[in-house]
Amino acid sequence: xxxxxxxxxxxxxxxxxxxxxxxxxxxxxxxxxxxxxxxxxxxxxxxxxxxxxxxxxxxxxxxxxxxxxxxxxxxxxxxxxxxxxxxxxxxxxxxxxxxxxxxxxxxxxxxxxxxxxxxxxxxxxxxxxxxxxxxxxxxxxxxxxxxxxxxxxxxxxxxxxxxxxxxxxxxxxxxxxxxxxxxxxxxxxxxxxxxxxxxxxxxxxxxxxxxxxxxxxxxxxxxxxxxxxxxxxxxxxxxxxxxxxxxxxxxxxxxxxxxxxxxxxxxxxxxxxxxxxxxxxxxxxxxxxxxxxxxxxxxxxxxxxxxxxxxxxxxxxxxxxxxxxxxxxxxxxxxxxxxxxxxxxxxxxxxxxxxxxxxxxxxxxxxxxxxxxxx
Numbered sequence: 344x345x346x347x348x349x350x351x352x353x354x355x356x357x358x359x360x361x362x363x364x365x366x367x368x369x370x371x372x373x374x375x376x377x378x379x380x381x382x383x384x385x386x387x388x389x390x391x392x393x394x395x396x397x398x399x400x401x402x403x404x405x406x407x408x409x410x411x412x413x414x415x416x417x418x419x420x421x422x423x424x425x426x427x428x429x430x431x432x433x434x435x436x437x438x439x440x441x442x443x444x445x446x447x448x449x450x451x452x453x454x455x456x457x458x459x460x461x462x463x464x465x466x467x468x469x470x471x472x473x474x475x476x477x478x479x480x481x482x483x484x485x486x487x488x489x490x491x492x493x494x495x496x497x498x499x500x501x502x503x504x505x506x507x508x509x510x511x512x513x514x515x516x517x518x519x520x521x522x523x524x525x526x527x528x529x530x531x532x533x534x535x536x537x538x539x540x541x542x543x544x545x546x547x548x549x550x551x552x553x554x555x556x557x558x559x560x561x562x563x564x565x566x567x568x569x570x571x572x573x574x575x576x577x578x579x580x581x582x583x584x585x586x587x588x589x590x591x592x593x594x595x596x597x598x599x600x601x602x603x604x605x606x607x608x609x610x611x612x613x614x615x616x617x618x619x620x621x622x623x624x625x626x627x628x629x630x631x632x633x634x635x636x637x638x639x640x641x642x643x644x645x646x647x648x649x650x651x652x653x654x655x656x657x658x659x660x661x662x663x664x665x666x667x668x669x670x671x672x673x674x675x676x677x678x679x680x681x682x683x684x685x686x687x688x689x690x691x692x693x694x695x696x697x698x699x700x701x702x703x704x705x706x707x708x709x710x711x712x713x714x715x716x717x718x
Contacts, residue, residue, distance in 0.1 A: 433502025
């Protein structure tokens with residue numbers, strides 16, 4: 344038994360799944376540590392839910408191996424396949440799958456009754472699970488009388504009542520409205536930290552992944568593009584897909600004009616005919632070869648790292664000039680489109696900064712916040 348945080352609590356080795364000749368999961372290998380919230384993040388069709396279903400035992404892999412606490416759950420080459428009910432896992436599906444004709448108590452207790460757990464033990468375990476999710480006192484309520492958030496908690500209690508080794512969450516917040524989704528996101532994180540239970544979370548929502556996860560595996564087309572903690576995958580993307588999928592991202596087109604003594608790239612933005620502006624960028628995009636002199640590149644920066652100035656160019660700052668192309672009021676801020684050469688960049692402005700369409704402005708950005716990607 345491997346019980347130390349940092350060891351492989353759940354291990355996937357070379358998991359592959361093919362449907363009708365199409366590769367849904369392409370040789371994925373992952374390790375989930377005990378007590379962490381591990382998230383599979385990616386767009387629809389990337390294979391993340393298929394991975395979860397394989398872990399849960401609802402799909403068999405065509406190739407690969409799965410181990411939980413060192414015990415094999417699936418080894419395709421040896422014909423080992425442990426059925427779902429023997430995997431010590433709790434599953435919260437996207438639809439919740441709450442039985443409308445049963446009370447909250449019976450919804451949570453149903454799986455225990457199927458397993459022929461004793462009456463006294465059922466009462467104790469259901470009570471503990473409902474207390475964990477904040478539904479004590481709701482035992483006799485019918486499912487049809489519950490709000491969406493309460494139904495989500497019932498589904499979570501039903502997954503926890505088995506006292507599983509691992510809880511699998513498949514897009515559990517997607518059916519909730521925005522305000523309730525924010526509330527439940529916070530409650531899920533508090534619950535996971537207070538219980539220390541290991542969670543594998545599947546979502547396409549970047550905010551959910553960033554706020555809930557200890558580590559994130561970003562998936563695309565059946566592959567893991569990058570694995571790391573939320574700060575790493577956001578600030579240090581290893582591929583163009585991860586760079587563009589996570590959050591907003593601004594791209595300036597240009598070419599490499601040289602390398603400074605401190606190692607920063609000197610990038611000419613646009614062409615000489617467009618003003619010959621230059622900007623310094625800190626590093627090349629990871630996993631990519633260092634761009635050569637004269638090579639056409641894209642310079643990537645997050646909008647929150649960009650500072651807009653009016654009037655004259657800020658002295659001593661890494662900046663380019665542009666023209667305001669549009670302004671949208673979002674409530675807590677403005678979103679400003681600034682045209683720099685042929686590119687239009689989205690910049691966030693606080694409500695106390697007012698600019699007008701057609702106005703010349705300057706965009707400053709830190710060198711260490713810019714990465715250079717070959718076009």
